[in-house]
Amino acid sequence: MPRCWTTQRESARGGLDLRTIVIGTGFGRQHLSWLSECTGADVRYIGFSRDEGHARELAAEFGVAEVTADPLAVIESGEVDAVAVASPPATHEQYLTAAVAAGLTVVSDKPLAADLAGAGRIVALAEAAGVANAVTFQWRANTAFRRLKALLTRGELGEVVHLDLEFRHDFLAGPTTAWPWRHRWETAGGGALGDMGVHLFDQVRWLVPGDWSATAATASVVWPLRQAADGSGVVECETDDVAEVLLSNGTAGARVFVSRVSSGYRTVRIQVSGTRGVAVLTADPDDGSATLVIRSAESDQLDVRFGPDTMNPYAALFAQDPESASFADGHAAQLLVDGALRLGCATPSVILTGSLNRI
Known part of the structure; x- marks a missing residue:
């Protein structure tokens, strides 16, 4: 090691x-x-x-x-x-x-x-x-994500036109919560965008470097009232459970979608569209296994499967890997979260309304 x-x-x-x-x-x-x-x-x-x-x-x-x-x-x-x-x-x-x-x-x-x-x-x-x-942006340590990064760095997809990124999880699906602090702006600093979107914002910057900014954003609270799992009572929920953000760096666009209430569905998916081809990476956020599909009119088609990956960011950090994320990278990703909040994600709409009993 x-x-x-x-x-x-x-x-x-x-x-x-x-x-x-x-x-x-x-x-x-x-x-x-x-x-x-x-x-x-x-x-x-x-x-x-x-x-x-x-x-x-x-x-x-x-x-x-x-x-x-x-x-x-x-x-x-x-x-x-x-x-x-x-x-x-x-x-x-x-x-x-x-x-x-x-x-x-x-x-x-x-x-x-x-x-x-x-x-x-x-x-x-x-x-x-x-x-x-x-x-610890651990997806940078994943072998499949590094393969995609190398592919883009070599220009094999041509000029990148658009990225589509989704992160779906179900750790907060349902009307109870084990983490009351996650549902308050003061303690969490963000909902699904802070939990998950920050990873995707880092991926956008890492895969396609540039001066990215948020151009449009929406967010929703699915469970405005939850029951604390420890029996301590009702939790009033402020932070987003689902969010979608559009980004631009002046020459390419991106869409980031996150949900922490996707019952029975856990996945990370990144599609990169370039002038010479398309790459689609689908990963399991639990064990790090992934599939990378590459389609191009100019070369052989390629489907690569990657086994489980611990995505250990410390191994890269300790080896002084230049791909490791610094505090400056963390700040840059949080700048995009802040941009999304300013565009509306700080006041998410409510999808499901009513009393806790109805929930």
């Missing part, structure tokens, strides 16, 4: 393992799994906010020595060299700011912050401090 990327702090310790704290016990589990695959990543702490029991279960599963309810104290203690933030977006800025101030390597889950202003502050601090930084 790739060796972890070198930091000044690591070199000063003679090249020992990069001591890390993972903050967050939800998607933090995925970060722990990725890090367990990387030689040189030594996770010393798991940070939690409320569920100490779950944190200890993860610690036992991944062989982590300590759990802590005070990640900031660990960051400031000098006991770690790197911080991986996988907690809700509203908490990102405080942890990332502290980690940058301590001169640590910093990794953030998406979105980079709860709003564009916060993301901008984080980028400015990290660049001024010169610390290694990254956002």
Whole structure:
């Protein structure tokens, strides 16, 4: 497996393992799994906010020595060299700011912050401090997506005219929710666009570099009232469950569609139309397996199937892969989210109305 990327702090310790704290016990589990695959990543702490029991279960599963309810104290203690933030977006800025101030390597889950202003502050601090930084846009690490990127870089489809991207999932299908924070602007910073659309915005920028901006956008709340899965009561839902955004970079257009309420349907699909052909990539967001279909009038037709892929962004980060996403990339993707919000996604329409009993 790739060796972890070198930091000044690591070199000063003679090249020992990069001591890390993972903050967050939800998607933090995925970060722990990725890090367990990387030689040189030594996770010393798991940070939690409320569920100490779950944190200890993860610690036992991944062989982590300590759990802590005070990640900031660990960051400031000098006991770690790197911080991986996988907690809700509203908490990102405080942890990332502290980690940058301590001169640590910093990794953030998406979105980079709860709003564009916060993301901008984080980028400015990290660049001024010169610390290694990254956002875990894991689809960049997927073999099939890299094949599509290489195809476009070589110009095999000619000039790109249009991209059509869809990400459908069902983790919030139905009238209950395990994550009340996801349904408030203050804590989530976005709904399906923040959960999923930010990945597709990054893909647009990565696959076809250019000055992309949102030109039109719509969004809907499917369940305006939900029942909290823990029995704590009714959740009033503000953030979007379904959204569609049109983009342009002046020479090409793109459509981004996301849904987190697609019952029984989980897929990522990207179609790229160029002047010499079309490529369609369809992937399973759970195991990373994918199919890439290429059609061109000038060459043989090609269908390629790719097996399961862990899409481990840390392996690429630790190898200093230039395709890895930085905080600046996270900010750029969030800029497109913000553009969509300004065009109407911040006030999504309601598809399903009525009382919780009717829902």
